[in-house]
Amino acid sequence: xxxxxxxxxxxxxxxxxxxxxxxxxxxxxxxxxxxxxxxxxxxxxxxxxxxxxxxxxxxxxxxxxxxxxxxxxxxxxxxxxxxxxxxxxxxxxxxxxxxxxxxxxxxxxxxxxxxxxxxxxxxxxxxxxxxxxxxxxxxxxxxxxxxxxxxxxxxxxxxxxxxxxxxxxxxxxxxxxxxxxxxxxxxxxxxxxxxxxxxxxxxxxxxxxxxxxxxxxxxxxxxxxxxxxxxxxxxxxxxxxxxxxxxxxxxxxxxxxxxxxxxxxxxxxxxxxxxxxxxxxxxxxxxxxxxxxxxxxxxxxxxxxxxxxxxxxxxxxxxxxxxxxxxxxxxxxxxxxxxxxxxxxxxxxxxxxxxxxxxxxxxxxxxxxx
Amino acid sequence: xxxxxxxxxxxxxxxxxxxxxxxxxxxxxxxxxxxxxxxxxxxxxxxxxxxxxxxxxxxxxxxxxxxxxxxxxxxxxxxxxxxxxxxxxxxxxxxxxxxxxxxxxxxxxxxxxxxxxxxxxxxxxxxxxxxxxxxxxxxxxxxxxxxxxxxxxxxxxxxxxxxxxxxxxxxxxxxxxxxxxxxxxxxxxxxxxxxxxxxxxxxxxxxxxxxxxxxxxxxxxxxxxxxxxxxxxxxxxxxxxxxxxxxxxxxxxxxxxxxxxxxxxxxxxxxxxxxxxxxxxxxxxxxxxxxxxxxxxxxxxxxxxxxxxxxxxxxxxxxxxxxxxxxxxxxxxxxxxxx
Amino acid sequence: xxxxxxxxxxxxxxxxxxxxxxxxxxxxxxxxxxxxxxxxxxxxxxxxxxxxxxxxxxxxxxxxxxxxxxxxxxx
Ligand code: SF4
Numbered sequence: 001x002x003x004x005x006x007x008x009x010x011x012x013x014x015x016x017x018x019x020x021x022x023x024x025x026x027x028x029x030x031x032x033x034x035x036x037x038x039x040x041x042x043x044x045x046x047x048x049x050x051x052x053x054x055x056x057x058x059x060x061x062x063x064x065x066x067x068x069x070x071x072x073x074x075x076x077x078x079x080x081x082x083x084x085x086x087x088x089x090x091x092x093x094x095x096x097x098x099x100x101x102x103x104x105x106x107x108x109x110x111x112x113x114x115x116x117x118x119x120x121x122x123x124x125x126x127x128x129x130x131x132x133x134x135x136x137x138x139x140x141x142x143x144x145x146x147x148x149x150x151x152x153x154x155x156x157x158x159x160x161x162x163x164x165x166x167x168x169x170x171x172x173x174x175x176x177x178x179x180x181x182x183x184x185x186x187x188x189x190x191x192x193x194x195x196x197x198x199x200x201x202x203x204x205x206x207x208x209x210x211x212x213x214x215x216x217x218x219x220x221x222x223x224x225x226x227x228x229x230x231x232x233x234x235x236x237x238x239x240x241x242x243x244x245x246x247x248x249x250x251x252x253x254x255x256x257x258x259x260x261x262x263x264x265x266x267x268x269x270x271x272x273x274x275x276x277x278x279x280x281x282x283x284x285x286x287x288x289x290x291x292x293x294x295x296x297x298x299x300x301x302x303x304x305x306x307x308x309x310x311x312x313x314x315x316x317x318x319x320x321x322x323x324x325x326x327x328x329x330x331x332x333x334x335x336x337x338x339x340x341x342x343x344x345x346x347x348x349x350x351x352x353x354x355x356x357x358x359x360x361x362x363x364x365x366x367x368x369x370x
Numbered sequence: 371x372x373x374x375x376x377x378x379x380x381x382x383x384x385x386x387x388x389x390x391x392x393x394x395x396x397x398x399x400x401x402x403x404x405x406x407x408x409x410x411x412x413x414x415x416x417x418x419x420x421x422x423x424x425x426x427x428x429x430x431x432x433x434x435x436x437x438x439x440x441x442x443x444x445x446x447x448x449x450x451x452x453x454x455x456x457x458x459x460x461x462x463x464x465x466x467x468x469x470x471x472x473x474x475x476x477x478x479x480x481x482x483x484x485x486x487x488x489x490x491x492x493x494x495x496x497x498x499x500x501x502x503x504x505x506x507x508x509x510x511x512x513x514x515x516x517x518x519x520x521x522x523x524x525x526x527x528x529x530x531x532x533x534x535x536x537x538x539x540x541x542x543x544x545x546x547x548x549x550x551x552x553x554x555x556x557x558x559x560x561x562x563x564x565x566x567x568x569x570x571x572x573x574x575x576x577x578x579x580x581x582x583x584x585x586x587x588x589x590x591x592x593x594x595x596x597x598x599x600x601x602x603x604x605x606x607x608x609x610x611x612x613x614x615x616x617x618x619x620x621x622x623x624x625x626x627x628x629x630x631x632x633x634x635x636x637x638x639x640x641x642x643x644x645x646x647x648x649x650x651x652x653x654x655x656x657x658x659x660x661x662x663x664x665x666x667x668x669x670x671x672x673x674x675x676x677x678x679x680x681x682x683x684x685x686x687x688x689x690x691x692x693x694x695x696x697x698x699x700x701x702x703x704x705x706x707x708x709x
Numbered sequence: 710x711x712x713x714x715x716x717x718x719x720x721x722x723x724x725x726x727x728x729x730x731x732x733x734x735x736x737x738x739x740x741x742x743x744x745x746x747x748x749x750x751x752x753x754x755x756x757x758x759x760x761x762x763x764x765x766x767x768x769x770x771x772x773x774x775x776x777x778x779x780x781x782x783x784x
Contacts, residue, residue: 006771013691015777039711042707048693066709092755093632093705119557119631119706120756122738142709142755145711149757152740197711200752200760225691226774251766253752259759262741339698350707359698363683554733561733626731630753632712708712708755 007224016229017052023236024056031239032058032188034323037195038065038351039223045360047225060323061353063177064195066141067094068345068352069277073309074170075100078139080304088114090124091139097348101310121153128165137299140167145197147171147288148262151269166299169289172275174198176286182214187322191235192218196250203258204248211244222250278345279318315344320353327357374475382503399486404497412497418521423458426517434512436555438565442481445514446488450570455588457528458520460572464498465516470509492570530606532586538653539673540646542666545596549638550624563623569642574665581659587647594700597636601699604684611685613673632707637700713754715762718747
């Protein structure tokens with residue numbers, strides 16, 4: 001009934017799956033592939049791709065779901081800001097259900113706190129123009145793809161003299177946590193499925209270090225089912241020949257150098273800073289903080305009272321994010337931790353590994369349908 | 371009698387202003403002897419034979435006016451459709467409004483007018499009503515609460531318990547138009563193809579009854595969309611539903627909205643569509659009847675009912691790539707997923 | 710993360726433009742991809758164009774895919 005993009009073509013998907021099955025037979029050991037990007041996690045689950053892959057291929061999710069890696073106290077900070085009374089929070093929908101130490105943004109919104117769900121940071125500028133008496137604070141999360149859009153909104157606000165637009169800095173960058181994972185002897189990752197839309201900005205060269213420093217293959221992949229399967233096929237081919245190369249399999253939008261205009265704006269607005277990742281701890285130079293010249297746009301500098309952060313006890317998001325355990329191995333998975341009442345952040349977004357497992361995989365290992 | 375420029379708290383207090391509102395806005399729209407008596411309750415004429423069905427519904431929608439409908443038509447059609455879904459012919463409605471102080475009188479008049487038109491189209495009578503006001507800042511402009519009664523004629527038995535393996539699952543039109551239209555409006559998207567499917571279903575479903583179709587069960591996939599509605603029905607019937615992504619009719623604009631905002635069309639509301647469970651061998655005949663009606667042009671058979679099976683979710687979707695994807699209930703509100 | 714969708718640029722001024730997909734359109738910013746041309750398919754993320762679709766690359770990929778699909782048909 002629908003005309004749908006040809007990259008999801010079912011004949012091609014089946015052809016690729018068959019080719020993968022054939023090629024994987026010749027593999028000596030099981031191949032563990034980490035998709036670092038939450039959109040890959042989502043796309044793999046949504047297209048049911050795990051069910052098409054042979055036993056020898058194991059897909060695990062990495063730390064690339066922005067809300068999953070946002071630390072508890074950062075959310076506490078966001079909530080404290082709105083409690084000042086002169087702030088309207090604006091956010092992507094993704095963040096609304098992430099647990100803080102006490103409540104979620106969705107909960108404080110239902111109690112009457114001003115929290116606006118926006119599609120674009122630019123919409124926050126519009127909001128700032130229409131509510132000059134309030135400070136409009138945009139909750140800046142997301143990786144290299146999203147950070148330039150927030151930077152661009154800040155540049156626009158500066159040019160226009162729009163005083164009441166601020167951000168709570170929380171953007172992060174991908175390569176550093178990947179370096180951590182690649183270098184961790186406890187984490188057995190054989191290859192990376194590299195984040196397609198992050199690479200649009202950074203360029204595929206930004207991931208060369210994986211092959212060079214750690215001897216690991218990495219494939220820049222798009223998000224259609226055939227994109228993911230082609231990447232898996234390439235990884236198997238490299239595995240068979242003992243190669244480790246960075247390959248751009250998403251050439252229709254990704255170049256080696258990335259988007260120069262976006263990287264320039266990013267540099268104008270942000271500086272690399274240490275950042276805390278939920279589950280991974282503090283990682284040097286993995287966050288984007290506002291440049292000192294833009295301190296007047298930094299909502300983190302507004303005085304607020306912060307509660308003592310409380311991490312959800314028993315949550316094993318950290319190990320899930322590093323691919324050390326599959327979500328069902330967490331004792332809280334499914335009870336009490338479910339998407340409606342997430343204990344940890346990995347159960348929130350449909351990109352979170354725990355939520356993706358809960359929605360899409362839990363039936364496969366069950367005795368009966370109910 | 372004139373329409374007030376803006377709603378004041380006193381318009382809901384029962385005094386003279388309340389009366390003016392009733393006489394200036396409500397009575398002209400819904401003139402009928404039951405309402406005009408202005409008694410504390412409406413006394414209805416004798417009902418046709420059959421079992422009595424009754425339903426009630428609260429309505430909030432942001433924004434309250436959108437392409438293809440508004441709160442007025444939504445609240446009337448929603449109640450009509452709830453009755454239709456249990457096999458009833460809808461007859462009488464009550465309609466109450468909660469207005470925020472400061473609402474423009476003209477906006478109110480528009481909602482009342484579209485409620486009137488919706489009632490007329492469905493052939494139901496609004497026999498009772500009420501208006502209350504809340505102080506400015508305590509409401510979202512306008513809320514509606516409606517209740518309705520209808521009669522289920524002899525011989526119709528519509529219940530999830532009647533769903534059985536071998537049943538076909540029909541959808542009477544494209545999916546998710548209402549939900550996608552609202553989300554598009556909230557996030558700055560526009561397109562000529564985007565409008566709510568909000569409509570009364572009694573005439574369309576009436577054709578199926580006339581045609582002798584043995585409808586086992588019926589649901590309107592409102593909040594939570596097709597996926598959530600199917601999950602509810604599957605858990606009540608203890609069977610397995612297999613839907614086909616290929617077969618589910620989706621308007622191209624709706625599909626685009628979902629792609630852009632990161633939403634799933636199977637979880638977005640329709641307000642004028644029905645999911646119908648009927649014996650597989652009646653599927654062709656039912657589709658023929660539906661296609662002949664202007665509201666059912668895009669009707670399609672979108673899935674089948676199977677016995678429950680280990681290792682499978684109660685509701686599964688065969689994706690466009692040919693794999694099987696479990697469809698869960700919607701958890702919380704469906705929010706745009708961007709970053 | 711990073712939901713980005715191909716949409717076609719219908720019109721533009723200096724910093725912004727209107728893109729559309731299946732008749733659904735939106736205003737977006739071109740600040741991150743100033744070289745965008747009307748008629749081009751852009752990759753749009755959170756209200757900003759971040760790249761254009763390289764038609765030639767897309768076609769090469771599709772040709773490859775049709776080989777896999779074709780092989781499937783033969784089996
Ligand atoms: S199942 Fe819940 S508690 Fe366990 S790791 Fe995942 S999010 Fe944390």
